[in-house]
Amino acid sequence: MSMYNDYNRYDLCPNDPGYPDGHHHKHHCNPCATLTTIRRVNTRILGGAIIPFASDFIAPVILTTIAGNLFSDATIVGFGSAFPGFTLTNNGTTLTIPTGTPDEAFSMPRSGIITSIAAHFTVLTAVTLTTPVTIVAQLFRANSTTFTAIPGALVNLDPLQGSLSIGDSVSGIANFEAPVEAGSRVMMVFYATNPTGVASVVRGYVNAGAEIK
Structure with a gap:
């Protein structure tokens, strides 16, 4: 096990006179700038927080x-909830939340870097699509509404196309x-794109995860 992992797992402090005999950091120095720095390094080396x-x-x-629109309406997805029916404007880059409507956003306590998103969609209602939908x-x-x-x-999910049955997923x-x-x-939004502009409706359940460092 590396030195970084030792500190991260056991909360040991290199300034502790008992280290590495197993004495815990909290009994000897509080706070410890060295341990705080190591934890910060660990977060960046081993991975960030998953939302x-x-x-x-x-x-x-x-x-x-x-029909004729590239983007569908949008659904806001939170932490066990979803609110459909929001309109995207400015080529899909702007979404305005009406006053009094929940937005399901979370606030960033510090600056960070989002490094990845994984997402999944499961079909709830069977449908036949005449053109692919992504x-x-x-x-x-x-910082406002x-x-x-x-x-x-x-992240673009794999395209939905043809006859879809309940339980199909991308x-x-x-x-x-x-x-x-x-x-x-920060808020997670799901929407669909149809490059041919053909009208379509897809219903389902979604889940996603974002990593922030």
């Missing part, structure tokens, strides 16, 4: 594309680097 998202049974994700999971941010897409912080994962400032409100 989970999921819809629920009561309010499934409903993605409706209107579901997108994207993170938006805001208007959210804008975080550049690059998205997924995707993407790696990138998208900085987010402290104080930003």
Whole structure:
């Protein structure tokens, strides 16, 4: 086991006179700048925090594309909840939340970098699509009721096409680097794209995870 892992797992302090005999950090120095630094290094080496998202049974994700439109309406996905029917504007990069409507966003306590998103969609209602539809999971941010897409912080799921049965599913994962400032409100949004502009409706359940370092 490496030195970094020793400190991270057992909460031992290199300034502890008992180290490495197993004395715990909390009995000898509080706070310890060295241990704090090592924990920060560990987070960046071993991975960041994982933020989970999921819809629920009561309010499934409903993605409706209107004939002639590239983007469907959007569904906001939180932590066991989903709210469909929001309109994307500015080529899919802007979403405005009406006053009094829950936005399911979380706040960034410090600046960080979003490094990956994984997402999954499961079909709830059987449907036949005449043209392929691609579901997108994207993170938006805001300091007001208007959210804008975080550049690059998205994943395209495998296309849905043809006859879909209940339980069919698609997924995707993407790696990138998208900085987010402290104080930003971050929200997960699912929407669908249809490059042919043919009307379609897909219903299902979603889950996703985003890594932030």
